[in-house]
Amino acid sequence: MSAQAVSVGGLSLKNPVLVASGTFGYGREFAPLFDLSRLGGIMVKGVSVTPWAGNAGVRVAETESGMLNAIGLQNPGLQHFLDVDWPWLRRFDTAVVVNVVGHSVAEYVAVTEAVTAAGVGAVELNVSCPNIADGLVFGTDERALFGLVSAVRKVTALPLIVKLSPNTSGPLPYARAAVEAGADALSLINTVLGVAIDRNSGQTVLGNRTGGLSGPAIRPIALRFVLEVAAALPVDLIGMGGIATAQDAVSFLQAGAGAVAVGTALFRDPWTALRIIDELPAALSTAGYQTVDEAVGRAVRQERERRDGRGRS
């Protein structure tokens, strides 16, 4: 195992840098640009049981140090993934994490079962979807979340990752619910709800009115979620939100993430994740670490010491 290799939630990664769901499609657009096998892992665009059309109207808007998106989880659906994308993707020597979306527990279960059978690397549940039956969002209702994760857990032995929404007063109740229901790891964070107003019309830029904020603007929010969970629960974390440099990646490791994912930064420069992979060893050794694992949770240890009354006053 190289100094770059890590394991999160039982998923082995050759390096701790993945690409975040929804910012890398199913890899096809990037394959002409670089060898996908260089990546620690690929978290594919959310897969639903049937194809989803996504939202009408303008889908992306720019903000300061970030962007809003209202793609609406457009995706070709499970069958297409199994028939077309997975056979193509599996040739690469990288961990493929299938991001699963659904409007009901049954939909999540169906996708998870199928991709488990297909032999993907891990499952990541995107719980920011509205539950059509109850009108609530899985990710902002602890009990719904517990139910969802428990049900999915029953049908897969793969590393099960739950991706939390930052649109709550804090991660802990949701993190606990997910872990108690059997999640092996958590992804932190999904996008933050936001709005952009069009200068000329005075109306919302996005067709869907609200969108998800991503990019460097949300990095402090993501670090808060990572640190808060790392300090409270013994669960592996994948950190994401505004990562654009190796230094950013180190911050997430220090906050307690065992691996990181690069998202929006890929839109400005599709080679960002590779650059981070190349520069991470130097960034780690500058910070005084020999391996990735040494870096993980520096701030958490401080946090635990504070809690135990041994830290700075």
Added chain:
Amino acid sequence: MSAQAVSVGGLSLKNPVLVASGTFGYGREFAPLFDLSRLGGIMVKGVSVTPWAGNAGVRVAETESGMLNAIGLQNPGLQHFLDVDWPWLRRFDTAVVVNVVGHSVAEYVAVTEAVTAAGVGAVELNVSCPNIADGLVFGTDERALFGLVSAVRKVTALPLIVKLSPNTSGPLPYARAAVEAGADALSLINTVLGVAIDRNSGQTVLGNRTGGLSGPAIRPIALRFVLEVAAALPVDLIGMGGIATAQDAVSFLQAGAGAVAVGTALFRDPWTALRIIDELPAALSTAGYQTVDEAVGRAVRQERERRDGRGRS
């Protein structure tokens, strides 16, 4: 009444641009720089019943397009405000809004009663403080919020503004609780919880570990809160969060705020609020409005039409 004059929650402002609590002290540091009477209003630093020391350690950290603060509501307390700050501030021809902080309902009530008697312009409740008795934060617990606002409402006839925390899954339950308890207006938003990690130590930069994120990075989040409340409730709003230009101010008006407050931008340039006041008429007329009121809620009207099924598909 000039085209710039507005009224929010019964508070008359000569122009719709205030300065946000905690970014303007009690005005003293700015008085040598410009005539405070030019401002629509001053929301003073949070006032507590007794003096508060604030937090130890590093209190500010920089982030992309923003900053984190963990001041900890350091303030000289009610008596000092009444004896020293208010007599000095009241000479200026501008609305003075007293931001009130406390660790119990009784503390909020005491401050509100006293500043009401002193004759300030309005009261703004900062409900992001932990309630020492129950260990919860007023602003993230609807029932606690309702109780707090109801109690304060009983002791003041001044315009009563409640400032909501963005660290919730959405503003509506809290906005409703505040309005039902008698709030005349809402301020949106307070800072977003965040963390910064120190490159060298791998630990949190802030002594208090977490801090409040402010500045342009949070503007889309603030606009979401304003739009969501404006579309749902008939209550006056003061919008804030990352406002740095007249165009930003117009966006908040369009989203549904009747007035705006400038905060963090003052740290980079203490004349920002004045510049916005000077440039607002031109920005409004470029956007096709003759008065401030015409601009307010353009996006809300769109929102209402959508809800009523008359909007774009």
Added chain:
Amino acid sequence: MSVSQETVRVLERLTVAPGVCELVLEAPSLATALRPGQFVMLLSEAAGAPYLARPMSYFRRSTDTISVLFKTTGSGTRHLAGLMPDSRLRVLGPLGRPYRDPAPGEVWLVGGGVGVPPLYDWALTLRQSGHRVVAVIGARTSAELLAVEAFAQAVDECLVTTNDGSAGRRAAAADVLSDAAKTVYACGPVGMLRAVQHWASGRSVPTYLTLEAHMACGFGACLGCTVEAAHPDPTLGAYGRYLRVCQEGPTFLAEEVTL
């Protein structure tokens, strides 16, 4: 050639008309790689530059340079228009599908406002391969007409239209399309594109529309730039409802999209 991202130097900044600017960039490999109809994403890292890159068609090219011609409409274009010679820009490209070849017979190019840039190099290419090319350059008013002289020199016939009659014919660009056109390529405001689409409906003249959309990536990754498909691929289910302007476009047959 596959997509690459290069840091290039601004050689010249020309003010072509009020609020319209041409930036000439030193970009030899892109100058070779780009095909007519393709575009680039321009990312500035200079003071006050916005977060996302901006999509732009290329307008002209030489062996070593490409240029973009654009109107100042917001923060990004204002920033680009303010770049001084010798500034640096990161350019991602070539992006999008090149123009598809025309049917035999007269080719009509219809450019409205700042829709003209992609058509110019296409005009040159078509002429070189022996096509008779008619250009229709339209704008609301004469002051907004762009690149008329360049097109006049490049094509066999150049018609000018303005909505207010201040230059050329008082007409919308689409109104002057005639049955002489055996293939049409149009680029311009959505209203104009709809008119061209309407003209094409019922005719069997291949009519290509070059679209714009808000883009985050420009290379197919974000799904941000979609347009509604007129005839969704039934094998794709609901997923087929939208096409990516940056990947399946930016140029579509008129009957492929719902505008």
Added chain:
Amino acid sequence: MSVSQETVRVLERLTVAPGVCELVLEAPSLATALRPGQFVMLLSEAAGAPYLARPMSYFRRSTDTISVLFKTTGSGTRHLAGLMPDSRLRVLGPLGRPYRDPAPGEVWLVGGGVGVPPLYDWALTLRQSGHRVVAVIGARTSAELLAVEAFAQAVDECLVTTNDGSAGRRAAAADVLSDAAKTVYACGPVGMLRAVQHWASGRSVPTYLTLEAHMACGFGACLGCTVEAAHPDPTLGAYGRYLRVCQEGPTFLAEEVTL
């Protein structure tokens, strides 16, 4: 003079030592207004500049210029160190309280590492008003010594210390303080300031420490830059626990603060 914010031009950028840079700014009104001990907030709006301004003491000044001397420690100083002559910077100042006047007798200035800048103009001022001035310039190692020649010329006696003995005495700067000192002004790393504070305790020599703190505003508005008061003003209650470095400082008497 009251605080103002000006856009000034970078005239020169000198690399003084590895990782240490002096920027000379064209700033005539600040050059007149600043008093020794005061500082400015530097805000760059150029490519990649950070969001907040950076506090810096001024180092030298002429009629029309001021300079800042700083070490590259992070994003902001790295950015400042990369500014080319003719770049613009927004400078807010003068900020902070000037040095308070010394007691009669020998004045000792103790500068550690990049703590020397504020002491230099003070040295000149003190000499001009007839004080005998001794400077102690310390650093960990000889390569990190700054402005030794400038001080050597400006003061009556200049002592050099390094922790590793690679230049001057092998000592910490604070160790060479002697009873000859009738007033002390020290600026440098917190370890050095603590040592100076320790030296001062029990002596009745007025000893001034110039502190650093993370600052958002620099002019007293944010309460971000606090240091613990050693003897809180009892009339202020808990509020008195902290003092603002930017407003009540940056220079405090050693007995005023807890480091």
